[in-house]
Amino acid sequence: MRGTRTKLTPYLLMLPGGLWLAVFFVVPIILMIGLSTMSGNIISGFGDPFHHFGNYIDGFTQYGHQWLNSAIYAGLGCLISIVLSYPIAYWIAFYGGARKSTYLFLILLPFFVSFVLRTVAWNYILSDQGIVLGRLKHWHLLSQNFHIIGTAPAVIGGIVYNYLPFMILPIYVALERVDPRVIEAGRDLYANAATVFTKVVLPLSLPGVFAGVLLNFVPAASDYVNAQVLGGTGNNMIGNVIYNQYFIVQNYPLQASLSFSLMGILLIGIFIYARALGTEDVLEAAAA
Amino acid sequence: MSARTRWPAARRSLSKRGPAKRDLSRRDLFKMGGAAAAGLALAGCGIPGLAKIITPEEALAEARAFWPKQKPTGRLSFANWADYIDPSHESLKLFTKSTGITVSYAEVIEDDNSWFAKIDPLIRAGQYIGYDLMVVTDGFEFNDLVELQELIPLDHSYLPTFSKYVIPKFTKETFDPGNLYSVPWASGITGIGWNTKYVKDDITSIDVLWDPKYAGKIGMMADPQEIANFGLFKLGIDPDGSAKDDWNKAAQVLTQQRNAGIVRQYYDQSYVNALSQGDIWITMAWSGDIFQQNQSAGNNDLQFVVPQQGGTIWTDNMMIPKHAQNPVSAMKMMDWFYHPQIATMLTENIQYISACAPVKSMIGQDAKLKHGANGQDQSTLQALVSSPLVFPPDSVLDRCKNYITPADPQTAQDFKNLFNAITEA
Numbered sequence: 001m002r003g004t005r006t007k008l009t010p011y012l013l014m015l016p017g018g019l020w021l022a023v024f025f026v027v028p029i030i031l032m033i034g035l036s037t038m039s040g041n042i043i044s045g046f047g048d049p050f051h052h053f054g055n056y057i058d059g060f061t062q063y064g065h066q067w068l069n070s071a072i073y074a075g076l077g078c079l080i081s082i083v084l085s086y087p088i089a090y091w092i093a094f095y096g097g098a099r100k101s102t103y104l105f106l107i108l109l110p111f112f113v114s115f116v117l118r119t120v121a122w123n124y125i126l127s128d129q130g131i132v133l134g135r136l137k138h139w140h141l142l143s144q145n146f147h148i149i150g151t152a153p154a155v156i157g158g159i160v161y162n163y164l165p166f167m168i169l170p171i172y173v174a175l176e177r178v179d180p181r182v183i184e185a186g187r188d189l190y191a192n193a194a195t196v197f198t199k200v201v202l203p204l205s206l207p208g209v210f211a212g213v214l215l216n217f218v219p220a221a222s223d224y225v226n227a228q229v230l231g232g233t234g235n236n237m238i239g240n241v242i243y244n245q246y247f248i249v250q251n252y253p254l255q256a257s258l259s260f261s262l263m264g265i266l267l268i269g270i271f272i273y274a275r276a277l278g279t280e281d282v283l284e285a286a287a288a
Numbered sequence: 289m290s291a292r293t294r295w296p297a298a299r300r301s302l303s304k305r306g307p308a309k310r311d312l313s314r315r316d317l318f319k320m321g322g323a324a325a326a327g328l329a330l331a332g333c334g335i336p337g338l339a340k341i342i343t344p345e346e347a348l349a350e351a352r353a354f355w356p357k358q359k360p361t362g363r364l365s366f367a368n369w370a371d372y373i374d375p376s377h378e379s380l381k382l383f384t385k386s387t388g389i390t391v392s393y394a395e396v397i398e399d400d401n402s403w404f405a406k407i408d409p410l411i412r413a414g415q416y417i418g419y420d421l422m423v424v425t426d427g428f429e430f431n432d433l434v435e436l437q438e439l440i441p442l443d444h445s446y447l448p449t450f451s452k453y454v455i456p457k458f459t460k461e462t463f464d465p466g467n468l469y470s471v472p473w474a475s476g477i478t479g480i481g482w483n484t485k486y487v488k489d490d491i492t493s494i495d496v497l498w499d500p501k502y503a504g505k506i507g508m509m510a511d512p513q514e515i516a517n518f519g520l521f522k523l524g525i526d527p528d529g530s531a532k533d534d535w536n537k538a539a540q541v542l543t544q545q546r547n548a549g550i551v552r553q554y555y556d557q558s559y560v561n562a563l564s565q566g567d568i569w570i571t572m573a574w575s576g577d578i579f580q581q582n583q584s585a586g587n588n589d590l591q592f593v594v595p596q597q598g599g600t601i602w603t604d605n606m607m608i609p610k611h612a613q614n615p616v617s618a619m620k621m622m623d624w625f626y627h628p629q630i631a632t633m634l635t636e637n638i639q640y641i642s643a644c645a646p647v648k649s650m651i652g653q654d655a656k657l658k659h660g661a662n663g664q665d666q667s668t669l670q671a672l673v674s675s676p677l678v679f680p681p682d683s684v685l686d687r688c689k690n691y692i693t694p695a696d697p698q699t700a701q702d703f704k705n706l707f708n709a710i711t712e713a
Binding site: 041042043044062063065066123124127128129130134145147149150229231232233234236240241244246247248249250251 | 401402404405408432435436504510511512546549551552553554558561562565566567697698700701704705708709711712713
């Protein structure tokens, strides 16, 4: 009697959380799979689930360009973000001194303003005749036709700007954990500063970069605000397509299949990424 | 605690990956068991459509059964488009003073399609959407709302002022003959707006939107119905009575325009800012927006024209969504905006076409005074009275066409796909 109760206890304890997940995660996902394989229109209704898997193929054949945009913009955004974040995180971790938390707070400060508003602000700052480009054009430093808003670099820039703190923070956390004595040991073994960085500090901070890439790439790949506000013709990402298919065309099945494809690709991508560059392997490689 | 002891701890937690995963899969199995079955059962049923389209007679019968049961409530929740009036507008304050009904006015509608996408699932589920009165443009979404029976047919006994002052044309509109479901809030024209700081030519033709000289400085609208009409005007096809072949041709000419790098961006309401800050120089535009922007900027930089090939006339309509909690208040508000002084106040502010007949002469009277109801100066009001876009003469109206309204749901879906594919690329 007592034995069975102990066996059941963990399951009973899991029940509330498990039910929560089941109701608010598993059920909607299964509903979405159903929806993604339906056909119909908003007036006649949608039906015939699990018969129209062609929606998935349509999603790729019709929107190849937008899928590619998402991958390129999010990927480049991540790379630029790493290059920009690493020195900042490094500086705060090793030279921040007593003010570390102040600097971290400053990095998070923009989050007190809404995401969309911050993006729209860039639209004003970088507008063709705005405070930056307008001046430069007035001084004849730029041609009259030069513009930033409405181009792919503007979208990538917006992505980098909006997700930068999510790169800085994990790298900072990883660097903060590096024991200064490990660096001293490297020095004692006659490594110069560059070697200490590449052989000691960088490998130890890679878990932070790994986490930063996850936190940047996943939301950036499904983002639609940056392309909407800062992009132009031909800069739409897959998030914009999903938005349009839901809100403008009301093609719910296609929208659901696109969302599902995006989720699937991101999950598989993360899995492969974690397997290939798993933090543990990185650490072991560094140790070897 | 020293950093040294922290480091192996971090490593240990990382190396726990193996067993942690096994835990996860067991938990997954556990929760998937019951939930999956429930989910699959639910996924089996689709989203139901409509049993049958209601006839006007049935709608009237429904109204006769519905309205006698409704009691006044003293509250009203009003959903309108951004950039019309402020929630603290005088007309709303006067309404509260006159009727005792407190109004919560929200500028929550950004465009018809996203508004419809937000409210449709709620109304289908039999829920109150949180608003008793809303403003929707004639077009797809209006048709969808009517066909899906998501609106409450109006009780005209609450509309004495409306019937007294409405311009007769607005009671015979093809999208809602006899004002069964809606009364006009304001009408406007989609034409071409341009910024005279950058464009010195006088624009009269729609061809300017395809002019390579302005490549990258042209704005188009993202809405499928708006852009479709402009594609047709460019080809000289009348949208009324156009068919699938014409739409394909229009889509082609719009795709060429995009692929030639002429279009900077497909805009929602944000085109006004882009135009006034010089990101775009020439754009598809709504008449009143251009005047409002000039008024708030205090200059006359922006100009507007209905191109000789044609422009689109549309009407934003007040209507009551099904399951509204304060329908009587909503009816009173509809009637309120047809009191000549209130309608005048509105037109002087928003500079769109009014459906209330006395407005023109009332603004003329205001123009003779020192200032208008909202403090506008004399010259603004005089310009308003003589504006061909607020009080369009027949020469302008003849060029204005309605949105295309496809006959059946599948054609509507194809139409949207065709034109959305252009703006979405």
